[in-house]
Amino acid sequence: MAYQALYRKYRPSNFDEVVGQQPIIQTLKNAIVQNRIAHAYLFCGPRGTGKTSIAKIFAKMLNCEDESNKPCGKCTNCKMVQNGSHPDIIEIDAASNNGVDEVRNLIDKVKYAPMQGKYKVYIIDEVHMMTTGAFNALLKTIEEPPAHVVFILATTEPNKVIPTIISRCQRFDFNKVSQKDIEKRLSIVCKEEKIEIDPEAISLIAQLADGGMRDSLSILDQCIAYCSSNITVDNVREIYGVLTTSDIGKLFEHLYAHEVDALIQQIQECSDKGMDLKRLTSDFITLLKESIILDYSSNSQLVSNTHKEVIEKYLLKSPSPFRFNVLNELMDVFNKYNYASNVLDYLETALLKSISNSYEIKSKTTHDVIEDSDRENKENFAKSSDLSYDLTSEKSEIDKKVPKNSENTGISELETISDVSRETLKEVGNKDSKIILNDEYILQLLVGANKTERKIDTAKMDERNMYLADLEYAKYANSLRNIAIVASGDKYIVVAVRSELEAKEINEMQLTQGFEDFMEQVLGKAKKIFAIDHIQQTRVLEEFKERMIQGTLPEPVDVIISRSNSSDKEKKLSEEEQMIELFPNIEIVND
Template sequence: MAYQALYRVFRPQDFSSVVGQEVITKTLKNAVQNKRTSHAYLFCGPRGTGKTSCAKILAKAINCLNPQDGEPCNECEICKDANENRLNDIIEIDAASNNGVEEIREIRDKAKYAPTQAEYKVYIIDEVHMLSQGAFNALLKTLEEPPAKVVFILATTEPQKIPATIISRTQRFDFRRISKSEIIQRLEFVLNDQKIKFDDEAVNIIATAAEGGMRDALSIMDQAISFGDDELTLDNALQVTGALRNDQLLSYFKDIAENNTSEALKKLNNILATGRSPQRLTESIITLCRDLILLKSDNVEQISQTSIKKDLEEIKDLFTQDRLFNIVNIVSDTQRNLKNSNQIDIYLEIMTVKAASKEETKSQNNVIESDSKLNDKISQLENKISQLQEKLSSTSKVSIQEKKAVRKKSSKKSISSNKPAIFDILKAATKEALNEVREIWPDMMQMLPITQRAMMNVSNPVAASNEGVVVAFDYALWFEKVTQDQEMMDTLKNNLNSLVKRNMDIVLVAKNQWPEIRHEYIQEHGADLKNSEEDEIDTSTEQESKAVKIAENLFGKENINIKED
């Protein structure tokens, strides 16, 4: 039989073998055991954390002839066929290469047919975020009304690319990165099972390089074992991962601590000459700084590099905490630059010079030594501020009122409402037209993009005729912003016209100005509107009653509040 990679040989065949996802596996086991499985699942999380493995195990478990506490037995005919990829009712699809509408339509059509061997037909769609928008639309209908005895399991590393309509119709499970200790435990189990000699530190380096992915850890270890002739040694793990030896890192870091820039640069060149990864180098420096900071804070039990604890104790007093924080910032900046540059050596050399610079150390020490002087200056400034506050207290009220008056005038100048256009609409405004616009207003908001909808949420129609509508904004800022956005104004007008089936203009107004404009219109045009009224009022309050009546006809009685002076 051909050789199989370790990650394939040791792929979990039941939920109990899945590493680091106890909450998810327990939930799925209980669902299978209680016959409460859903028609669609979404497994999302980083690569190599068990998404596809759990999907295959779930597909077996719901079809297993002899399930045991929600686990597949792996002994029945269904489980054996599934393990050997011979079960026709478990269909695995790679969405990266089958992402078109036609492929999904074919799945939708075939899903209608009953399973041939098993009880459920299971579709496992890997990297589902790669589907096109049309393919998602084709899949949506099937998820809304799934055929009987069909289960969909969607797996992805980028759930943010999946439409919300798809996610809402699935049970979502978020797979977390596997902890370093759990990866080490699993790697040691595999090595012991394969009867391979190994170095504990080599396993630790591989677990660190895997960055939370079990599959990556097994692949790296497989490569290191092949490099070392069926033996896992520290040197083999360092060569494969590109990580630094502890003695290389400590020697380089001691030169930085002693501000020996020339020696530190020589050590850097030697490290790069041996093929060590620049990314691993920067990560190792940050980890070393982190452990030194913890040691200086008396958190010995939390350091990650326990094998060099004694060496760390020796050099921890060569650094202040402020300098360690500064080195972390320097290395982090270098990491960002490395991603977008081909001049890797230059950036690493600059990083080394900065970290080992005497001026940098001197500046850090100066900051620490000048703390007491700064405190004295701060106290003097506080005294001066209190004196100034006392002097200003006598005139503060007057100045505040003046400032408010200036702000009020300036705000009025900055907001300009189109009174002639508003008056044109008010001439023919009716309560019926306003109610019509208010009824379709929510639908009109839904037609807008999210950003435009957010701005329009603080507005509402306050008057309308058959030819136009007046829209008031709660905040002057949004009134000005929308007024100046001609593209948005065109969108609003087009959406309104499509809903009311006629041409209507939209005129905007700030809400704090609307009562004043409305009152001004009634005062100016009250005589014209009076002639159209059937009832004449011959009392001393005739003009006031006419104004109220006109306002009620224009805006609706429920929108008018009468206040006695």
């Protein structure tokens, strides 16, 4: 007997053998039990997910002679369906029978009663290939077919099926089969075929199949032909041009060490060997993601032991912000591959860019490049600078220290707005009206800031103008009308304004009344506001760059949130009292 491909040999003969699609299977089973058989079904979804197989099993169930156990697989109808000789189960390939004449021929035969079974079932595969004329010719028949006819339309592109056809069918959307289900099925097939295969090889085949059970069996078939009866993960990688995790680890090692020649040479060697660079990027992203998981949970079961060994050997030597940076660059370039003229150049450029955007971690701090922010500030101050500073690697957490005196905090004539008691601040404020944050303290705030936090705050702060007419928050919203967010931490925001006078007023307001309640209203969390003018902002950014290169950036400051009692008082005031407090000269007249 001629050799039969695995995907044909192991095609499911009943619903229990189908991998995945449980909601669809249960619905069809219930339809049989309750005798609620629709006249037309539309099966749509990715290739290799079981559309045609389930259609055949359903057709077998409709014609099975055993009323208690469908499909029984033993009756005449079941056996005829199984070997493809049932006269009432008609499979039509719409790709080659897509014209009006073919459809009219089909319609002429529909009216005839079944020859063998109870139902005449038409399975039309790749139905989206039919012409508009053919669809229109089929329309009336699909809407009102004879009682003994059931249509099952299968397609990978339901968007190409005309709406009038879709509206006349029960639609079932097939999902990609999960990797876990594919791995389980492949293990069963290998056991049946007496094939020895590594678990890592099964996992890689499942990944390469991308949710298609049929594709996974075809890949396995090819691997068996290459390796006979013993398949390793390296064999699969050789066949499909996929790098090992160790190779990716070495690639990252060159990247972190800034060994550009070795890095580019390794990538070009992979390209010369015909390796799939898109797959390489995807695997690189997965490995970096898993390294971040291990940063948070070193005993996580989400990462395989093989990957853990590679990650611990190559990736965990670098701080997590560096890995995040590489991860962002690879995710960005991955989306560009579809229209890239040369994938190799795109990949090399992305990795070189990730090197240029990083620097050796010193003083337990890291940040993203800020040159763009300087340029934006000079060109247009109204736009907030693209400044961001990420915390250190979670594996070496910063011991945040609270400054104990005015010399250490870096605040001129104010001591500190972050962690000294409000009473002390009021005393200082009474002694001298200059509320100016000096450069050293701003540097401490910037070092402890976070890029993600800044993006979130910038988006939400656009809504602050909604409070300009609010009695309770109008003065806060008005004072922040012309700000640009420079940096954001978990408990504070550094903002820039045009003049030193505006900065003093905002700092005075933070000192005496506090922005915490207003920030909680706008951002969803209480935060302090620290204001600087445009000149100081430019100066601090320049100093930050210089000290970043020298590795002399200060420790981040710990900002403590202490709510102002004055805001609680305001909440208790009536509307009239609030109006009088906001506008002392106003006269309220009762109608």
